[in-house]
Amino acid sequence: MHSKTKRIFAVIMFVCVVFALIFSAIFVISHINHECTDEHCPVCAQIHNIENLLKKLFSALGFFAVGILLSCGLLRIRNAFSRLKNTDINTLIGKKIRLNI
Numbered sequence: 335m336h337s338k339t340k341r342i343f344a345v346i347m348f349v350c351v352v353f354a355l356i357f358s359a360i361f362v363i364s365h366i367n368h369e370c371t372d373e374h375c376p377v378c379a380q381i382h383n384i385e386n387l388l389k390k391l392f393s394a395l396g397f398f399a400v401g402i403l404l405s406c407g408l409l410r411i412r413n414a415f416s417r418l419k420n421t422d423i424n425t426l427i428g429k430k431i432r433l434n435i
């Protein structure tokens with residue numbers, strides 16, 4: 335899959351998640367004080383489904399945030415080690431490139 339296609343797919347997925355969050359919140363707010371007719375109320379069932387969806391989304395966001403923090407920490411540790419060895423790979427010396435040839 336091309337990079338541009340992946341980017342478009344990611345944007346579409348992000349927009350879908352944001353719309354799901356917004357409309358779920360609107361549904362819950364507008365039906366929070368509804369009159370329950372019986373034990374198998376469809377509105378209460380829908381509110382329960384939204385509650386589960388929000389729990390899953392926020393736990394996924396938590397895992398995503400932990401992943402980003404771990405990768406940033408690993409990058410900092412790698413950069414610190416490369417500075418200690420004085421072989422920073424982002425410099426000409428680190429890449430072993432000579433300019434006087």
Ligand SMILES: [Zn+2]
Nearest residue numbers: 370375377378
């Ligand atoms: Zn109800």
